[in-house]
Amino acid sequence: MGKRGMASDAGKETLLKTGLYDFHVKHGAKMVPFAGYSMPLSYGTVGQVTAHNHVRTAVGLFDVGHMVQSFIRGPTAPAFLEWITPSGFASLGHFSSQLSVILNDNGGIIDDTVICRHDDTTYYVVTNAGRRLEDLAWFKEKIEQWNAELGGKDGKVEIEVLEDQGLVALQGPEAPKVLQKLTSYDLTDLAFGKSTYADITGVRCHIARGGYTGEDGFEISIPPAHTVAITETLLQGPVQLTGLGARDSLRLEAGMCLYGHDLNEDISPIEAALTWVIPKPRREKGGFIGAETVLQQLKDGPTKRRVGLIVDDAPAREGAAIVSEEQEPIGTVTSGIPSPTLGTNIAMGYVKSGFHKKGNSVLVQVRNKTRKATLTPMPFVPTKYYRGKGIQSP
Template identity: 55%
Template sequence: MSVSRTGASTIRAALRTASASSRSLSTSAVAARSSKALLSSRLGSHNADVPACKVGLARWMQSSARCSDAKGEAMSSPSAPLTSDVSKTGLYDFHIQHGGKMVPFGGYLMPLTYGDVGQVASHHHVRTHTGLFDVGHMVQHTFKGPGALKFLQHLTPASLGPMENFSSTLSVLLSEQGGILDDLIITKHAEDSFYVVTNAGCRTEDLAWFKKQLDQWTGDKVEHNVMEGWGLLALQGPTAAAVLTKLIPASFDLNTLTFGKSAFVPLRVDGQDVECHVARAGYTGEDGFEISIPPASTVALAEALVADSEVQLAGLAARDSLRLEAGMCLYGHDLDASVSPIEGALAWVVGKDRRAAADFLGAERVLRELKEGPPRRRVGLFVNGGIAREGAPLYTDDGKLVGRVTSGIPSPTTGRNIAMALVENGQHKKGTKLKVEIRKKLRDAEVAKLPFVENKFFRG
C-alpha cells in the first residue's frame, strides 16, 4: 500500500537538514545498532541508540518541535490545532501523549517516530519483537450488493470469483489506459460483500473514480460505503500473534488465520468484547495483523496493545524502511498512473481467468505487455557509495540513460544501501551492473532480487 507523493516529499523536505556524515550506512554501524536494539523491548528504552540512529534517519528524522508542509515550510508544533487541509485519525491525541513526532502525510498528521526511539531501533524492534502502527489514515470501504463482485472486477484485474470468503488479495485500480490509479486490498466476505482498503493520499481521486464508475455502471446494484471514523491498527512482528492471543477468546485459534485470511473476532478491551475485523496481513514483511476497529474503541484497543511488554509504537519512518526491505511498493513513487501492473512487477495480480475474459479496464495494454513484455520493469538495487534517492538517474557503463530510482534508503537489516527503480526492459535481470548518479557522481549499482529481506508471512 502507499501514500501520496506529496506526503513523502513533505517528510523528505523536513529531513534534508541531516548532516552529510550520516548519509551512508556501514555494516558495522548497523550491527552495533542492532545489538543495542535487542537489549530491550520497551518504548523509551533505546535512548542510547539515538546517535547511531542518525544514519537511518537521513531521510526521515526531524526536530520534535516542528513539522514541515509539502514545500518544506514550517507548520505548527505537533500539539497545535490542525489546519483545514490536514486531518487526524482517532489516535491523534494518543500519539501526542506517547511522544509522537507528527508530520503531515497523505492528508493527515501522522507519527514519524516516538519520543527518543530512533528509526533504526524502531525498525529492528519490528523485525525482532512487535511494532504497533496507526494506519487509520487509510480509507476503508464496503461494496455490497448483487453487482459488487462484477463491479470490482471491472475496476481491477483481481480474480474475485474463486476466492474463499474472508480471504484477501492485493490488487490495483486501473485506468482505461492500463495505468495504476492506486493499489488496494480487497477482502471477500461473501459473493455480494467486499471490504476494501485504499490509500489516504489517493482518497479524493479514488472516491471520484468510484463515483464516476458507479454512475456509469449498468450491471446489478452496488452499494458503496466509506467507513468514516473507523480505526485501523497494524500489529507487526514475530511476536504479534502471541500479543494478540491475549486479547481474544480461548475458543478462537489464531493459527487458523493464515496470511491473507481474516475474521470478525471479539477483542477484550476495557473488560468488554469489541468485535473487530482482524486480517493476517501487513506492510513490513513480518507476520502480523491489520485490525479494523469501531470508532469508540480505537484508543482503548491501542492502549491495550501497547501495554504489552513486547509492543513498541512505530511510525512512518520505520514503516518506510520495513516496506522497502520487504520489496513492497509505495504509490506515487514506485507506482503511479503511468505504470502498468506488468511494469510494476505485479503481473501476479492479474488473475488467469481475467486474462482470458479481458473484461477489466486497461486490459488491452496489460494483456499486450504480458504477451510481448513491458517497456520497463520495477527492480531492486544494491547501491555502493551512497544512498540513491527518488529520481536519481540510472545509466549503463557506456552512459545510456536506462531508468530512474523510485525509492531508496539505507537498509537497517542488510547493512547496505538499497533502492527500487524502473529500468528499461533488458536491464532488469539480477546481477545487471548499472551506474546511479548521486550528488553529481556516478556510483555502482547492481540489480537485486526482491524482496531484500525474506518475508515471514504466517502460512500455517
C-alpha cells in the same frame, strides 16, 4: 477523527487527524504531514533504525487509520470488482484477501488496494489515504455507470465508506503472542491473507493477517468509539509504538510499493512487476478497465520494469538517475534507503526493458557521483508470513 481538520499555520495545508492523534501526542510522537494527515514519524527518543529493528525482532504497533476503509456490496459486486481491477474475485474464498490495483482506461494504476471477500456479495476494500479523493470519485463514477447499465435489473452495487473507523497494524514475530492474550479466537487458524471478526477485550473487530512490513502480523479494524482503548490495550509487553520512518524502511526491505513514488497513473501493473495479481484467465480474456494496454504489454513486453537494486557506497534516493555502464540513461530510482537489516544500500526503481535482468550491473548517480549498483530480486529481506499450522513461509 478521520474527517476532522487540524488547525495549521497560515498558508499551510490543513491536515486531518486519525482517531489516535491525541494518543500519539500523549506518547511523545513527532507528528508530520503525510497523505493529508498529521501522522507520527517517530516516538520520543527512539530512532528510526531502532524502531525498525524492534519490529524485525519483536513487535511494533502502527496507526494506519489514515487508510480508506470501505465496503462494496451488491449481487454483482464480484463482477464489478473484476471490471475495475484485473484480479479475480468471484472464486475468492470467504474472508480471503487479494492485493490488486485499480486501473484507469490506459492501464495505469489509480491505486493499489487490498480487497477481502466477506461473503458472496460483500467486499472489504482498503485503499490509500493519499488517493482518497481520486479513488472515491472513480468508485462513484464507475458504480453509477455499472448500475445504469443494469437498468431496472437486480444486482446494483453500492459503496459504504467507513468514516472514522480505526485501523492499527501489529507487526513482528511477537505479534501473535500479544494479540492472542486479548482474544479467545485461535489465531493459529488465521493464515496470511485471511481475516475474521473476533472480539478483542469484548469489542468486535475485523482482524486481517498481513501487513506492510514482510513480518507476521495483523491489521485490526476497530469501531471508532473503541479505537483509543483497544490501541492502549495492545500497547503491552514488548510492543513498541512505531512511526512512518520505520514503516517506510520495513516496506522497502519487503519489496513493497509506496503509491505516488513507486506506482502512479502512468505505470501499468506489468511495468510494476505486479503481473501476479492478474490470474491466467484474465490475462487471456481481459474484460477489465485498461485491459487493452495490459494485454498488449503481456504480449509484447513493457518498455520499462520495476527492479530492486543494491547500491554501493552511498544510498540512492528517489529521483536518482540510473544509467548503463556505457552511461546511457536507462531509468530512475523511486525509493531508496540504507537497509537497517542488511547493512547495505537498497533501492527500487524502473529501468528500460533489456536492462532489468537480475545480477546486471548498472550505475546510479548519487550526490554528483556515479555509484555501482547491482539488480537484485525483491524482497530484499525474506518475508516471514504465517501460512498456517505446520506450513513454513518460503
